[in-house]
Amino acid sequence: MSSTASIETTTSTSHILDNPAWAALTGPHAHFAERVGRAARYPADVAGFHAITDNDDPRAWADLAALVGPGGAASVRGVDEAPDGWEIVRSGQGVQFVDTGLRAEPDPEAVLLGPADVPEILDLVARTEPGPYLPRTVELGTYLGIRHEGRLIALAGERLHPPGWTEISAVCTDPDHRGRGLATRLVRAVAAGIKERGDHPFLHAAANNTNAIRLYESIGFTLRARTLFSLIRRTGPTVAADPRESAADPEETA
Template identity: 90%
Template sequence: MSSTASIETPTSTSHILDNPAWAALTGPHAHLAERVGRAARYPADVAGFHALTDHDDPRAWADLAALVGPGGTAALRGVNPAPDGWEIVRSGQGVQLVDTALRAEPDPEAVVLGAADVPEILDLVARTEPGPYLPRTVELGTYLGIRHEGRLVALAGERLHPPGWTEISAVCTDPDHRGRGLATRLVRAVAAGIKERGDHPFLHAAANNTRAIRLYESIGFTLRARTRFSLLRRTGPAVAVAPRESAADPEETAQTRRCSL
């Protein structure tokens, strides 16, 4: 994968999935959003995503600087190189896949997981490393699990939720129970709930996780985009941002609306 192909800039967003975190944080997940003007993020114990309306807009970066504070960090997709006043701490290549032929169906063994199950979820995630999962990530959507003799052994659920789309995430299986198709069954079951409410499933994976990508493609997902995910640190001075109401800013409102189409 070339570095050029992996870079996304949501400046002229033609599809809502070009900037899914912003679309989610200003749409179905707005009740969770921490926002300063053209920058937004999830609470630190919910998800690590930050988002901007436009990566080429200095005002969005100024808003992000105000949101994270001096020395603060932000996890963004599609940033390379870092703008003035920021440095890339680390980055990785990723892929975005969308459902084109997935057979979605409920699973009789799948159980809905909630706040009481978080300790077990965190334990399974720590042992399988499907990606970041935090104490309140369960609030982002429906999470399903499969138990064996009472113990949680497989997991999948919903994360980013741009209007009309829902990301399937945290797909993992206990090493002692792999090879039984549990992950596929849970992906199908989560997708069934997504499609039942009229949304389309999509997901992300690390570009070097070829095993997972092959699995997703074999069950009906298709590669849509390649991207870069980066953790950036604010190195510049604190930025003073004049307070304003988002709804009173016609340009900002228009940008938000475009991201939600």
């Protein structure tokens, strides 16, 4: 979507994927979380996602203000009007897909990628622009790649991890090697690992990325939700967070 930091918010918690970053940061990815009460984020070199419990809760916005500091910015999900003390810089539409018929299977050519591969991953991401990828994003889950003559030419992996779900992300192929089905093979291979541990695959895309959307629908993903992503910046003073809210509240860690 954007190379800036991002924040997931929701006005409803009827489904865990309504607020996947919050569910991940207070669940399987809690060991990554930097948290102030009702707001949380990943470290800046891991992922750009921030999250709050409820975008209608002033206490959550106060905690977010304390977390990002004066002038702090993030890409906000589901907010089309800036709360007091914030301004929207720009917005874009996004879509969320869930697996309803994907054939998941390992790929014999897919290789596991790790920290030593990060320079190559960042180079491929810079040339293909699948979305934000940072030096420690590889720590969020399994990343698989395909090489040609030793060079990384295709990539896909795991990002957000709400309980019971895992997001497939960073799906990209070198322009010189497109049209060979490499992205499909890697999505299926990553999904095989996700399903093997009992989770369900899901993913996000920009609403105007018609090629990616066509691919995902053709291999068994179904549109679940449309949402608005906005770059939002803190303009007001930081409000001190309530120290009683600094510990996790079991009722807010859905």
